[in-house]
Amino acid sequence: MNQTIEFTLNGETMHYSVDVRQSLLELLRDELALTGTKEGCGVGECGACTVIVDGETVDSCIYLAVWADGKTLTTVEGLAAEDGSLSDVQTAYVQDGAVQCGFCIPGMVLSSTQFLEDNPTPTRPEIKRALSGNMCRCTGYQKIVDAVADVAEKRQENADIAPVKFTRHA
Amino acid sequence: MYDITGYHEADSLATIFKIIKADPKAKVIAGGTDVLVKARERKQDFIATQLIGITRIPEMQGITMAEDGTLSIGALSTFKQVEKDPLVQQYIPMLGEAVALVGGPQTRHVGTIGGNICNGATSADSAPTLFTYNAILEIHSEAGVKNVPIADFYKGAGWVDLEPGEILVRIKIAKADYEGYLGHYTKFAQRKALDIANLSCATLIKMAPDQTIADLRICFGVAAPTPIRMPQAEAFAKGQAINDATLKTIGKYCLADTNTRNSWRASKEYRDHLVQIIPARNILAALKEDQ
Numbered sequence: 281m282n283q284t285i286e287f288t289l290n291g292e293t294m295h296y297s298v299d300v301r302q303s304l305l306e307l308l309r310d311e312l313a314l315t316g317t318k319e320g321c322g323v324g325e326c327g328a329c330t331v332i333v334d335g336e337t338v339d340s341c342i343y344l345a346v347w348a349d350g351k352t353l354t355t356v357e358g359l360a361a362e363d364g365s366l367s368d369v370q371t372a373y374v375q376d377g378a379v380q381c382g383f384c385i386p387g388m389v390l391s392s393t394q395f396l397e398d399n400p401t402p403t404r405p406e407i408k409r410a411l412s413g414n415m416c417r418c419t420g421y422q423k424i425v426d427a428v429a430d431v432a433e434k435r436q437e438n439a440d441i442a443p444v445k446f447t448r449h450a
Numbered sequence: 451m452y453d454i455t456g457y458h459e460a461d462s463l464a465t466i467f468k469i470i471k472a473d474p475k476a477k478v479i480a481g482g483t484d485v486l487v488k489a490r491e492r493k494q495d496f497i498a499t500q501l502i503g504i505t506r507i508p509e510m511q512g513i514t515m516a517e518d519g520t521l522s523i524g525a526l527s528t529f530k531q532v533e534k535d536p537l538v539q540q541y542i543p544m545l546g547e548a549v550a551l552v553g554g555p556q557t558r559h560v561g562t563i564g565g566n567i568c569n570g571a572t573s574a575d576s577a578p579t580l581f582t583y584n585a586i587l588e589i590h591s592e593a594g595v596k597n598v599p600i601a602d603f604y605k606g607a608g609w610v611d612l613e614p615g616e617i618l619v620r621i622k623i624a625k626a627d628y629e630g631y632l633g634h635y636t637k638f639a640q641r642k643a644l645d646i647a648n649l650s651c652a653t654l655i656k657m658a659p660d661q662t663i664a665d666l667r668i669c670f671g672v673a674a675p676t677p678i679r680m681p682q683a684e685a686f687a688k689g690q691a692i693n694d695a696t697l698k699t700i701g702k703y704c705l706a707d708t709n710t711r712n713s714w715r716a717s718k719e720y721r722d723h724l725v726q727i728i729p730a731r732n733i734l735a736a737l738k739e740d741q
């Protein structure tokens with residue numbers, strides 16, 4: 281029950297024969313050994329399995345693998361540079377102490393990464409809404425929102441845009 | 451692995467009709483945010499069946515306006531596409547506000563407005579709004595095209611008037627059903643995201659030049675097995691001025707016309723309380739947003 285599909289995964293063109301019964305999450309973890317994408321609830325309520333498909337985040341647990349045909353995918357493995365240096369979003373998560381157990385973080389980082397592409401000058405409520413499909417049961421979210429705000433500020437400073445200043449959580 | 455027996459990516463409506471004619475149990479799937487959840491729960495009719503993917507069918511995409519002002523929303527428009535669409539924002543903003551409250555961003559990126567309706571849930575965030583706009587559902591089958599008012603489409607909890615081989619292609623709203631109306635939608639839930647409404651209410655209001663109510667339309671979700679309009683409250687409201695007495699009476703009539711239930715999300719008493727106060731809040735919010 282296989283179909284051959286073609287897609288771009290983390291910059292690499294793939295031809296792959298997928299079982300039509302498979303979720304994209306199963307394809308990534310079980311076949312391609314990309315275990316950075318986590319399975320949480322399995323029903324699209326927690327966001328741990330978030331990946332980016334054609335510039336939009338999706339829950340890969342309720343997304344059929346065959347749907348990736350013709351699309352461009354980014355998983356958390358695709359964010360760091362080739363030499364292993366972290367992206368600015370990943371770095372900010374580390375520096376802000378936004379990570380506790382870490383299970384939700386790949387999804388959080390992907391949602392943050394795509395959101396900052398779409399909206400380089402976000403407000404704090406916009407950041408919260410952008411991350412509202414990703415559940416974290418450890419952190420209380422404040423440091424995660426801080427990390428995204430930090431990236432936005434730094435990128436604006438680097439681009440010589442008058443940065444939006446965020447109110448920090450105490 | 452989902453327990454399905456095959457997957458076809460349909461490229462046209464004719465392909466769907468052909469597959470379903472050969473196998474009436476084949477299930478149509480759009481964004482999958484309901485169908486795959488049900489498949490995983492091993493719900494009857496959602497396992498041991500083949501799936502027909504429909505998200506690449508051209509005539510089911512896009513949001514357009516006809517010459518007579520009728521808005522036409524492709525059933526495969528995702529919640530995000532509806533929310534961000536300029537025609538929706540200009541002419542039927544309440545629909546954009548309602549679908550912005552569905553699940554989380556990931557759900558809104560793939561979930562479709564057509565799927566939201568065909569799934570038949572009374573809690574569907576697009577449904578109360580579409581009821582108040584008197585939406586017409588354009589349903590295609592091999593036999594031809596029929597246009598069904600949305601209120602006639604819902605038959606019971608999770609049960610809509612859609613036979614195998616019938617496909618909801620577009621959702622249409624006539625100019626007379628949106629022009630001059632102000633609206634507000636309330637999703638009353640325990641969280642702001644990733645939740646399902648305890649109770650939801652869409653309210654559309656048109657004011658007369660003398661500041662009385664020219665027309666009022668109210669539809670609740672989760673106040674009955676299907677989304678439900680409020681005929682008594684709507685009839686009463688015509689010609690009334692907006693004051694405390696009018697708003698209280700509207701609430702009383704809503705209580706009479708709804709049929710709430712106890713569930714783990716909320717008690718019947720709580721829902722009955724909300725039924726009486728949310729329409730008034732919506733009316734005031736709609737009028738305030740206009741100022």
